Amino acid sequence: MIRCHIEPLGIFVEIEEGETLHAGLEKSGIHIETPCGGNGTCGACRVWVSPPEKISSTPHENILPEDDVKGLRLACRTFPMEDISIRLGDNFIHDKADRSQGKILLHATLSGTIAFNPAATVTKDGDSFKLWYDRVSEPILLEDARPSFTPVGLAVDIGTTTVVVCLVSLVTGEILGTASSLNPQVIHGHDVLTRILYSKTREGLEEMASLIRNKLNSLTRELCLSLNTRQEEIVDGVIGANTTMLQLAAQMESASIGRSPFTFDIRGGTLYPAGFFGLNGNKAAKIYLPPILHAYVGTDISAGLLVCPDFFDNDKTILFIDMGTNGEICLNVKGRHYTTSTAAGPAFEGMGVSSGMRATDGAVEKVEIRDAFFQFHTINNGPIKGICGSGMVDLIAALLTSGYLDVSGRLLKKDDPFIVQFNDHLAFQYGDGIYLTQKDIRQIQLAKGAVRTGMDLIMEAGGIGCEDLDKIYVAGGFGNYLQPVHMERIGLIPKNTASKIMFCGNTSVAGSIALLVNKDRRAFLESALKKMTYLQLAESKAFMGCFLKNLDFSPEF
Numbered sequence: 001m002i003r004c005h006i007e008p009l010g011i012f013v014e015i016e017e018g019e020t021l022h023a024g025l026e027k028s029g030i031h032i033e034t035p036c037g038g039n040g041t042c043g044a045c046r047v048w049v050s051p052p053e054k055i056s057s058t059p060h061e062n063i064l065p066e067d068d069v070k071g072l073r074l075a076c077r078t079f080p081m082e083d084i085s086i087r088l089g090d091n092f093i094h095d096k097a098d099r100s101q102g103k104i105l106l107h108a109t110l111s112g113t114i115a116f117n118p119a120a121t122v123t124k125d126g127d128s129f130k131l132w133y134d135r136v137s138e139p140i141l142l143e144d145a146r147p148s149f150t151p152v153g154l155a156v157d158i159g160t161t162t163v164v165v166c167l168v169s170l171v172t173g174e175i176l177g178t179a180s181s182l183n184p185q186v187i188h189g190h191d192v193l194t195r196i197l198y199s200k201t202r203e204g205l206e207e208m209a210s211l212i213r214n215k216l217n218s219l220t221r222e223l224c225l226s227l228n229t230r231q232e233e234i235v236d237g238v239i240g241a242n243t244t245m246l247q248l249a250a251q252m253e254s255a256s257i258g259r260s261p262f263t264f265d266i267r268g269g270t271l272y273p274a275g276f277f278g279l280n281g282n283k284a285a286k287i288y289l290p291p292i293l294h295a296y297v298g299t300d301i302s303a304g305l306l307v308c309p310d311f312f313d314n315d316k317t318i319l320f321i322d323m324g325t326n327g328e329i330c331l332n333v334k335g336r337h338y339t340t341s342t343a344a345g346p347a348f349e350g351m352g353v354s355s356g357m358r359a360t361d362g363a364v365e366k367v368e369i370r371d372a373f374f375q376f377h378t379i380n381n382g383p384i385k386g387i388c389g390s391g392m393v394d395l396i397a398a399l400l401t402s403g404y405l406d407v408s409g410r411l412l413k414k415d416d417p418f419i420v421q422f423n424d425h426l427a428f429q430y431g432d433g434i435y436l437t438q439k440d441i442r443q444i445q446l447a448k449g450a451v452r453t454g455m456d457l458i459m460e461a462g463g464i465g466c467e468d469l470d471k472i473y474v475a476g477g478f479g480n481y482l483q484p485v486h487m488e489r490i491g492l493i494p495k496n497t498a499s500k501i502m503f504c505g506n507t508s509v510a511g512s513i514a515l516l517v518n519k520d521r522r523a524f525l526e527s528a529l530k531k532m533t534y535l536q537l538a539e540s541k542a543f544m545g546c547f548l549k550n551l552d553f554s555p556e557f
């Protein structure tokens with residue numbers, strides 16, 4: 001075993017000989033982001049090693065020669081042979097250090113307006129307890145009940161990037177606690193298609209299933225321990241997730257999701273035994289899956305709609321966008337419902353761009369121009385370490401306003417001190433070793449173009465213009481920090497719609513909680529979404545023209 005001292009965590013981790021540094025850290029609960037699945041291509045898994053001469057170089061365009069000498073290496077290509085020290089950047093999540101995220105997201109979205117009427121209730125019958133479950137005619141005798149039994153429910157959000165679990169009292173409806181982590185499947189790729197590809201073999205599928213199952217169970221176990229709750233008391237659960245994440249958690253072959261006509265086997269609006277997803281809890285526990293709208297619009301979206309207060313109002317016209325690696329969009333036109341999805345890529349999540357990072361300490365989250373000077377605001381006011389999605393939107397808007405960027409996305413002002421050469425291309429430098437390169441700008445254009453095209457075409461299908469919209473809900477953790485005027489400035493949303501934006505955070509987990517605490521919401525959702533029309537963007541004749549137009553950063557349309 002090789003001992004690695006890990007900074008800034010201040011802990012030691014043991015790594016087996018022949019194992020990559022990335023794999024060894026992963027086993028210890030330190031998840032480094034690996035958008036390319038550890039292929040050595042994306043450069044996102046960079047770490048500093050010391051002393052540098054003990055570890056061979058890992059050549060990559062994101063590692064400058066002077067940084068190579070100082071010990072910058074790709075974790076997915078590094079094989080420690082003797083004891084070393086590692087310094088991690090901001091590209092990791094440590095299981096034990098990231099307990100609060102889900103709570104913050106939840107508090108931002110769930111306003112406590114859902115009436116308490118849970119699907120699962122427990123009654124005492126002499127010395128034993130009976131579990132009554134909505135849609136199950138006979139009660140279930142709980143075998144291992146002790147003198148007291150306090151039923152709890154589990155709300156789960158399996159995101160492509162992040163996983164959140166939340167324990168909810170089924171006696172009071174109170175949210176007892178939450179825990180979150182990076183989805184460990186990221187080691188095999190950042191997007192759903194890469195994961196589908198990896199799971200094509202039986203071994204690959206088993207590994208994908210066990211990665212997510214183990215993660216959900218360990219988060220739940222730790223949460224139960226910290227709350228003094230027995231896992232046997234978990235009798236109900238709801239999972240919000242995209243269709244691929246659901247199928248992989250259920251260990252179902254998923255290749256058909258990745259190719260036309262995009263079919264899938266998992267069913268929404270249905271109860272499953274918890275064991276179907278490998279989840280630990282009471283033996284009798286069930287999992288409810290909200291309706292699945294399409295192979296690319298899963299239960300995270302249907303559950304999420306439930307907590308956007310007036311989305312289903314028959315007198316209103318409302319757009320809902322969940323901006324993650326995939327952008328899912330829903331539209332209600334006075335009772336007519338449409339949905340679509342678009343591959344936005346990871347740029348808005350701070351990944352796949354050279355100085356991109358998640359929204360953690362030191363990430364630029366806001367950029368302003370004051371008295372002709374750029375002002376960069378970082379999370380917790382630390383020195384600039386990189387930039388997260390909201391900062392990226394702000395920065396692009398600021399560069400457009402100040403003439404550093406033209407609407408086609410080309411960097412200008414070649415004789416300006418902010419503009420430098422980086423790997424033979426122009427880049428805007430705004431910190432020590434912090435750049436926005438021309439290549440990064442192209443990534444952002446692709447993401448923005450994809451989301452905006454989805455919005456334009458879904459409104460066209462609904463027969464409305466943006467002036468008809470009463471409201472635009474923006475979901476996704478990243479959405480909370482965006483400035484609507486800057487979204488409009490870069491053309492991410494249509495002209496004159498900034499005032500209609502409402503951010504609603506992680507609606508997937510908030511919606512799952514709503515479905516745990518109120519069984520009537522399940523029936524309502526199933527009925528409301530029965531006539532949802534899915535718009536296949538790629539089959540639309542207007543798609544390519546619209547997408548090409550939307551690559552520009554023009555605020556004029």
Ligand code: FES
Pocket residue numbers: 033034035036037038039040041042043044045074075076077
């Ligand atoms: S280069 Fe290591 S994960 Fe992409």
